[in-house]
Amino acid sequence: MDAPIGTPGAQKRPRHPRSARAHNAVLTATSALMREDGIPAITIDRIAGRSGVSTATIYKHWPCKAAIIAEAFGRDTAMAVELPDTGRPIDDLVTYAADLLTYYTSSEGALFGQLLAACATEPQAAPYFHEFFLTPRRTALEPCWERAAEAGLTRPGVDAATATDVLMGPLVFRLLSGHGSLAHDEGRKLVEYALHGLLTPAPQP
Amino acid sequence: MDAPIGTPGAQKRPRHPRSARAHNAVLTATSALMREDGIPAITIDRIAGRSGVSTATIYKHWPCKAAIIAEAFGRDTAMAVELPDTGRPIDDLVTYAADLLTYYTSSEGALFGQLLAACATEPQAAPYFHEFFLTPRRTALEPCWERAAEAGLTRPGVDAATATDVLMGPLVFRLLSGHGSLAHDEGRKLVEYALHGLLTPAPQP
Amino acid sequence: MDAPIGTPGAQKRPRHPRSARAHNAVLTATSALMREDGIPAITIDRIAGRSGVSTATIYKHWPCKAAIIAEAFGRDTAMAVELPDTGRPIDDLVTYAADLLTYYTSSEGALFGQLLAACATEPQAAPYFHEFFLTPRRTALEPCWERAAEAGLTRPGVDAATATDVLMGPLVFRLLSGHGSLAHDEGRKLVEYALHGLLTPAPQP
Amino acid sequence: MDAPIGTPGAQKRPRHPRSARAHNAVLTATSALMREDGIPAITIDRIAGRSGVSTATIYKHWPCKAAIIAEAFGRDTAMAVELPDTGRPIDDLVTYAADLLTYYTSSEGALFGQLLAACATEPQAAPYFHEFFLTPRRTALEPCWERAAEAGLTRPGVDAATATDVLMGPLVFRLLSGHGSLAHDEGRKLVEYALHGLLTPAPQP
DNA sequence: TCATAAGCGAGACGGTACGTCTCGTCTTGGG
DNA sequence: CCCAAGACGAGACGTACCGTCTCGCTTATGA
Numbered sequence: 001m002d003a004p005i006g007t008p009g010a011q012k013r014p015r016h017p018r019s020a021r022a023h024n025a026v027l028t029a030t031s032a033l034m035r036e037d038g039i040p041a042i043t044i045d046r047i048a049g050r051s052g053v054s055t056a057t058i059y060k061h062w063p064c065k066a067a068i069i070a071e072a073f074g075r076d077t078a079m080a081v082e083l084p085d086t087g088r089p090i091d092d093l094v095t096y097a098a099d100l101l102t103y104y105t106s107s108e109g110a111l112f113g114q115l116l117a118a119c120a121t122e123p124q125a126a127p128y129f130h131e132f133f134l135t136p137r138r139t140a141l142e143p144c145w146e147r148a149a150e151a152g153l154t155r156p157g158v159d160a161a162t163a164t165d166v167l168m169g170p171l172v173f174r175l176l177s178g179h180g181s182l183a184h185d186e187g188r189k190l191v192e193y194a195l196h197g198l199l200t201p202a203p204q205p
Numbered sequence: 206m207d208a209p210i211g212t213p214g215a216q217k218r219p220r221h222p223r224s225a226r227a228h229n230a231v232l233t234a235t236s237a238l239m240r241e242d243g244i245p246a247i248t249i250d251r252i253a254g255r256s257g258v259s260t261a262t263i264y265k266h267w268p269c270k271a272a273i274i275a276e277a278f279g280r281d282t283a284m285a286v287e288l289p290d291t292g293r294p295i296d297d298l299v300t301y302a303a304d305l306l307t308y309y310t311s312s313e314g315a316l317f318g319q320l321l322a323a324c325a326t327e328p329q330a331a332p333y334f335h336e337f338f339l340t341p342r343r344t345a346l347e348p349c350w351e352r353a354a355e356a357g358l359t360r361p362g363v364d365a366a367t368a369t370d371v372l373m374g375p376l377v378f379r380l381l382s383g384h385g386s387l388a389h390d391e392g393r394k395l396v397e398y399a400l401h402g403l404l405t406p407a408p409q410p
Numbered sequence: 411m412d413a414p415i416g417t418p419g420a421q422k423r424p425r426h427p428r429s430a431r432a433h434n435a436v437l438t439a440t441s442a443l444m445r446e447d448g449i450p451a452i453t454i455d456r457i458a459g460r461s462g463v464s465t466a467t468i469y470k471h472w473p474c475k476a477a478i479i480a481e482a483f484g485r486d487t488a489m490a491v492e493l494p495d496t497g498r499p500i501d502d503l504v505t506y507a508a509d510l511l512t513y514y515t516s517s518e519g520a521l522f523g524q525l526l527a528a529c530a531t532e533p534q535a536a537p538y539f540h541e542f543f544l545t546p547r548r549t550a551l552e553p554c555w556e557r558a559a560e561a562g563l564t565r566p567g568v569d570a571a572t573a574t575d576v577l578m579g580p581l582v583f584r585l586l587s588g589h590g591s592l593a594h595d596e597g598r599k600l601v602e603y604a605l606h607g608l609l610t611p612a613p614q615p
Numbered sequence: 616m617d618a619p620i621g622t623p624g625a626q627k628r629p630r631h632p633r634s635a636r637a638h639n640a641v642l643t644a645t646s647a648l649m650r651e652d653g654i655p656a657i658t659i660d661r662i663a664g665r666s667g668v669s670t671a672t673i674y675k676h677w678p679c680k681a682a683i684i685a686e687a688f689g690r691d692t693a694m695a696v697e698l699p700d701t702g703r704p705i706d707d708l709v710t711y712a713a714d715l716l717t718y719y720t721s722s723e724g725a726l727f728g729q730l731l732a733a734c735a736t737e738p739q740a741a742p743y744f745h746e747f748f749l750t751p752r753r754t755a756l757e758p759c760w761e762r763a764a765e766a767g768l769t770r771p772g773v774d775a776a777t778a779t780d781v782l783m784g785p786l787v788f789r790l791l792s793g794h795g796s797l798a799h800d801e802g803r804k805l806v807e808y809a810l811h812g813l814l815t816p817a818p819q820p
Numbered sequence: 821t822c823a824t825a826a827g828c829g830a831g832a833c834g835g836t837a838c839g840t841c842t843c844g845t846c847t848t849g850g851g
Numbered sequence: 852c853c854c855a856a857g858a859c860g861a862g863a864c865g866t867a868c869c870g871t872c873t874c875g876c877t878t879a880t881g882a
Contacts, residue, residue, distance in 0.1 A: 022854080040326050043842060054855045059844065117322035120381040121245060134382060158398060162391075166398050170374030176325045176381075177339060186367075193363060193371050197402025224832065248863060259834045264865065429858070450736065453837055464860045469839065527732035530791045531655050544792060568808060572801075576808050580784030586731050586791075587749060588741040596777075603773060603781050607812025634827075658868060669829045674870065 023061055025051040030072040035107075039069055039114035066118040066125030073115055074132025077108060083140050089148035090199070096144070097167060097191045104171045105182050113175040138164050148199075158198055167194050228266055230256040235277040240312075244274060244319040271323040271330030278320055279337025282313060288345050294353035295404070301349070302372055302396045309376045310388060318380040343369050353404075363403055372399050433471055435461040440482040445517075449479060449524040476528040476535030483525055484542025487518060493550050499558035500609070506554070507577055507601045514581045515592050523585040548574050558609075568608055577604050638676055640666040645687040650722075654684055654729035681733040681740030688730055689747025692723060698755050704763035705814070711759070712782060712806045719786045720797050728790040753779050763814075773813055782809050 029051035033042050044065055048055045062068045082099070084092050103109055119129040138161055145160040154163070170190040174182055181187070234256035238247050249270055253260045267273045287304070289297045308314055324334040343366055350365040359368075375395040379386070386392070439461035443452050454475055458465045472478045492509070494502045513519055529539040548571055555570040564573075580600040584592055591597070644666035648657050659680055663670045677683045697714070699707050718724055734744045753776055760775040769778070785805040789797055796802070 019853085044844080045842075048855090048857095052855080054857080055844075056846080056856090057854060060854095065843090113325055116378075116381050117325035119383065120318050120322035121326070123383070126383040129382065155398065155401070157394070162394055162398070165375045165378055166395060166402075168374075169376070169378035169395075169399075170370045172381075173370055173374035173377045176321050176377075177334065178324070178328070178331045189362070189367055190371060190374075193360065193367070193402040194374075194399065195402070196360070197371075197398040197400070227833075249865080250863070253834095257834085259836085260864090261835085261866080261868095262833055265832080269865095432859075454839080455837070458860095462860085464862085465838095466840080466842095466861085467859060470858080474839095523735050526791050527735035529793070530728055530732035531736070533793070536793045539792065565808065565811070567804070572804055572808070575785045575788055576805060576812075578784075579786070579788035579805075579809075580780045582788045582791075583731075583780055583784035586735040586787075587744065588734065588738065599772070599777055600781060600784075603770065603777070603812040604809065605812070606770070607781075607808040607810070637828075659870080660868070663830095667829080669831080670870080671830085671872080672828060675827090680869090 019061075022051075022053045022057050026053050026058055026061065026068060027072040027075060029053075030068050031076050034069065034072065034111055039111060039118060042069065062128075063124045064122050066115070066122040067128040069115055069118060070125055070128035071132045073111060074129075074136065077112075077133075083144050085144065089144055089151055090153055092144050093148060093195065093199075096141070097195055098188075100168065101171065101182065101187045101191050104175055105187065109175060109182075113172065116172065117176060152200065154199055155197075163198050166198055167191065170194055224266075227256075227258045227262055231258050231263055231266065231273060232277040232280055234258075235273050236281050239274065239277065239316060244316060244323065247274065267333070268329040269327050271320070271327045272333040274320055274323065275330055275333040276337045278316060279334075279341065282317075282338070288349050290349065294349055294356055295358055297349050298353060298400065298404075301346070302400055303393075305373065306376065306392045306396050309380055310392065314380060318377070321377065322381060357405065359404055360402075368403050371403055372396065375399055429471075432461075432463045432467055436463050436468055436471065436478060437482040437485060439463075440478050441486050444479065444482065444521060449521060449528065452479065472538070473534040474532050476525070476532045477538040479525055479528065480535055480538035481542045483521060484539075484546065487543070493554050495554065499554055499561055500563055502554050503558060503605065503609075506551070507605055508598075510578065511581065511592065511597045511601055514585055515597065519585060519592075523582070526582065527586060562610065564609055565607075573608050576608055577601065580604055634676075637666075637668045637672050641668050641673055641676065641683060642687040642690060644668075645683050646691050649684065649687065649726055654726060654733060657684065677743075678739045679737050681730070681737040682743040684730055684733060685740055685743035686747045688726060689744075689751065692748075698759050700759065704759055704766055705768055707759050708763060708810065708814075711756070712810055713803075715783065716786065716797065716802045716806050719790055720802065724790060724797075728787065731787065732791060767815065769814055770812075778813050781813055782806065785809055 026047060029047050030042065033046060033050060042065065044055055044058060047053075047068065048058060058068070062071070084095050086092055104112070115129065115133075119125050141164055142160045145154065145163055148154050149158075171182060171187065174187075174190070182190075231252060234252050235247065238251060238255060247270065249260050249263060252258075252273065253263060263273070267276070289300050291297055309317065320334065320338075324330045346369055347365040350359065350368055353359050354363075375398075376392065379392075379395070436457060439457050440452065443456060443460060452475065454465050454468060457463075457478065458468060468478070472481070494505050496502055514522065525539065525543075529535045551574055552570045555564065555573055558564050559568075581592060581597065584597075584600070592600075641662060644662050645657065648661060648665060657680065659670050659673060662668075662683065663673060673683070677686070699710050701707055719727065730744065730748075734740050756779055757775040760769065760778055763769050764773075786797060786802065789802075789805070797805075
């Protein structure tokens with residue numbers, strides 16, 4: 001789906017509701033470019049060329065490059081890190097933390113870092129980053145975190161948003177600065193200490 | 206100090222050790238520009254114009270713009286966040302963490318975020334960021350951390366580098382993503398939980 | 411005419427056929443710069459500034475600086491040296507040769523020399539030099555030369571192209587090398603001997 | 616000979632008369648570069664690197680790049696086109712003209728064109744061009760031309776300098792403009808007509 | 821014999837033009 | 852009415868070359 005518009009054949013009739021088609025084509029092309037060459041190598045012209053959507057139309061849908069990337073990235077990785085629900089909230093959190101670590105170690109994690117950097121550079125993109133990436137993730141964590149809180153396992157006063165930041169922050173920091181590594185025990189320790197700070201004594205992951 | 210080279214009068218004799226002079230002039234000009242207009246508004250040509258150093262010479266000293274900024278920023282803020290030594294390591298750490306928070310809340314913190322983002326975008330700048338910013342800070346923390354470790358106050362196995370990342374990570378993440386705030390209790394909680402995860406029970410700051 | 415694009419007022423409607431407008435504006439600006447400061451002082455940036463056309467657009471129209479100059483120069487001097495048609499081909503040729511000499515002695519001649527040199531240095535410009543300067547001139551000479559040939563006045567086997575080169579060559583050589591002078595009898599003799607070599611006996615101008 | 620200065624071993628004693636050694640080394644390096652990559656590709660830095668002479672020293676010996684090239688080229692090709700002396704001046708001239716043509720058709724001829732162009736671009740080089748290239752050639756032609764004049768074979772009033780220009784001019788013009796060709800009959804005709812214009816009737820080459 | 825002066829290599833430097841790249845706006849003309 | 856197509860102004864980028872300058876070493880000469 002979402003083959004570049006302009007390829008002959010295929011859909012001929014439904015021309016006018018182009019808006020949604022163009023929107024989709026742009027996001028698909030952006031995802032592909034992102035994986036092929038990384039975010040810094042993406043330009044509006046390359047997106048336009050790949051998607052068959054003109055630059056003018058692109059600028060009618062998004063305010064800047066990073067906004068497109070944020071939406072494309074958020075759409076693709078919506079379900080990248082699932083939150084299990086085993087009934088044992090602590091186990092779920094530990095699993096989630098481990099999955100997070102795996103995620104950041106992967107090439108997707110690198111993309112995430114580049115995207116976060118882009119959001120810091122282009123403030124107009126921040127809302128997109130929140131809407132399509134951060135908020136979904138935070139929302140996903142919430143029920144699990146509440147279960148844990150009700151079970152008295154979390155430190156009092158720690159909400160899901162704060163927990164997310166304390167968990168992800170160290171990983172993201174290492175990712176961006178490129179110092180130290182996230183591999184093996186290095187990353188695991190970051191997660192372990194963060195989790196330890198968020199929970200009441202004796203989590204023992 | 207470090208007025209643009211070329212202003213008549215002043216030093217006439219020591220001409221050849223220009224390398225150091227040019228280097229200094231560039232860093233000084235970059236610091237000024239950084240504070241005046243923010244990192245995104247900095248261009249090599251503006252640095253050249255302000256410093257009196259030609260673009261060609263600048264590129265002989267640094268591989269890219271972000272490298273200059275990293276060095277300039279690191280030089281300026283070398284002493285921004287001091288580590289106290291009261292003999293009570295835990296108090297010192299708590300004070301340090303609070304100072305860190307204040308720092309990130311300030312306009313300097315915003316610069317730091319932009320710089321970190323730039324380093325993720327331009328990999329050639331990362332070594333400069335490490336050498337002139339991260340490493341000095343980590344080195345400064347080390348003695349304090351070792352005192353705390355010897356006193357049995359830190360969780361076993363946590364080195365200074367890891368501690369720095371766990372402490373700073375959440376703040377940096379909020380800074381970059383622009384979500385939530387670092388002001389007031391919001392930021393303090395991030396620091397508190399991170400610190401809690403790094404120390405043995407009963408710090409309760 | 412061809413005031414820098416961007417001056418308010420004036421043409422508002424026919425915007426898209428900008429290609430022709432930009433092209434024209436560049437040539438006009440180049441002609442002006444050429445006369446004011448000479449060819450070596452021309453830079454792409456100055457052309458861009460004077461014409462209101464951006465450097466990127468300029469490079470979409472021409473491959474290099476010398477190509478622009480060749481076209482601008484050819485356009486301006488299209489009619490610089492007219493070929494008379496008195497019905498007496500030999501007189502016409504002699505007049506033409508004298509006019510050529512006058513032309514090369516003028517400041518336009520100096521420009522011609524610099525342009526020819528530039529074309530030798532930048533091979534990409536040669537086609538422009540031929541198309542906009544040499545070919546028009548050769549084409550203009552042709553009818554006159556044919557009339558002379560039909561009248562049996564030219565040496566057999568000499569075509570218009572060869573004749574042009576034999577006539578102009580010595581002048582151009584002096585112009586470029588800067589040795590000897592083209593003024594007064596010096597130049598006239600070069601033309602006389604060349605013409606003598608091209609015609610059958612007894613022209614004696 | 617003229618290996619880059621600085622190679623260990625070799626001449627140790629006669630160090631101070633360095634001027635001549637540096638001068639020579641520069642010319643030799645320039646000749647080599649000229650043949651390898653053509654004149655436009657020559658830069659002062661490349662000459663300095665190849666010759667082992669510093670740029671500062673080079674600028675103490677010559678005012679600009681073209682001056683070096685003119686001297687190097689003139690030194691190498693001093694004897695490129697010899698003037699025969701068979702006692703029959705006309706035959707000598709015809710032979711000379713044919714040799715000239717051969718010369719300009721060769722790669723050396725292309726260099727000559729580039730050099731002439733450089734002289735038009737950088738006026739400071741013109742004296743060097745005259746001293747090391749034009750004057751020697753003109754001087755060489757002179758005795759032969761005088762013999763022909765005494766024999767009553769040349770058109771009256773034509774001196775050797777003028778004759779040289781009329782002969783070489785058309786060839787040089789073709790060479791620089793890159794139009795038409797100097798090969799085969801094309802070039803021969805140029806020489807023939809020029810010679811015809813310089814001599815009294817019946818040269819029949 | 822030593823001091824002074826000159827010639828040189830090395831290469832950093834200011835200056836400037838280059839040709840390329842990307843952004844975001846604009847206009848056209850076809851469907 | 853919407854959109855692809857793509858030209859355009861703006862201006863930063865990183866490179867290249869020029870011609871000048873200073874250093875520090877070596878050499879030749881004069882005291």
